[in-house]
Amino acid sequence: MTDQTPAPQPPAPQVWPSLRATDARALIRFLVDAFGFEEVVVYGEGEQVHHAQLAWPEGGGLMLGSARPEDEDDKWPLRPGHFGAYVVTADPDAVHARATAAGADIITGLHMTDYGSRDFAARDPEGNHWSFGTYRGEPRPTPPPAG
Numbered sequence: 058m059t060d061q062t063p064a065p066q067p068p069a070p071q072v073w074p075s076l077r078a079t080d081a082r083a084l085i086r087f088l089v090d091a092f093g094f095e096e097v098v099v100y101g102e103g104e105q106v107h108h109a110q111l112a113w114p115e116g117g118g119l120m121l122g123s124a125r126p127e128d129e130d131d132k133w134p135l136r137p138g139h140f141g142a143y144v145v146t147a148d149p150d151a152v153h154a155r156a157t158a159a160g161a162d163i164i165t166g167l168h169m170t171d172y173g174s175r176d177f178a179a180r181d182p183e184g185n186h187w188s189f190g191t192y193r194g195e196p197r198p199t200p201p202p203a204g
Contacts, residue, residue, distance in 0.1 A: 074119045075133075076140040078183050081106035081123040087181055091159035092144075092152060092189070094119075115146055138184030145193050152189045153177045 078084040082104060088094040094111040097118070101107045105123045112118040119142070125131045146152050153167050156179050164186070165178035176190030 072117075074140070074142055075135065076119070076121045076185060077124040077133075077135040077137050078106075078121055079124055079137045080104070080183075081109060081121055084121065084181060084183055085109055085111065087159070087161075091156045091161045091179075091181075092187065093155055113144060117144075141186040141188075143188045143190065143192075145191070146189050147191065149175045149177060149189050149191060 081101075082099075085096060085099060085106070088111055089096055094113060097110040097112050099106055099109040101109075101123065107122055109121050110118060111121070124135075124137050127134075150167065153163070156177075157163060162180040163177060164180050165176070165188075167175065167177045170176055170190070170192070172192060174190040174192030176188055176192070178186060178188040180186055
């Protein structure tokens with residue numbers, strides 16, 4: 058008899074890093090092909106992306122859209138190429154191999170950090186910086202007992 062318990066699903070993201078891109082559709086393809094993000098939804102017309110959501114298979118995700126002309130009344134004026142993120146992965150070697158095979162610009166090769174994480178960093182075609190590694194952050198402090 059085998060255990061048929063489904064694998065636990067990562068929790069739904071509660072914080073959504075967001076960025077803008079000059080060519081959002083090309084950036085989506087790159088993030089999926091080179092790093093392994095999963096396309097969840099893309100809303101837009103033609104080359105314009107109004108909203109896209111990408112999931113990270115190990116939990117979390119990001120949102121992105123097309124940059125808008127500077128003269129437009131933009132309530133979210135993020136400039137393309139000025140984003141950076143650290144993405145936790147259990148297998149940075151596999152992500153690195155995938156990124157390299159897809160032609161990503163590796164700016165820091167695989168290495169061990171002084172805090173015990175296996176990391177590498179890459180730049181996407183828009184100029185954004187992505188670090189991938191095993192460091193999951195420090196545990197949250199335990200809140201004091203109520204009362």
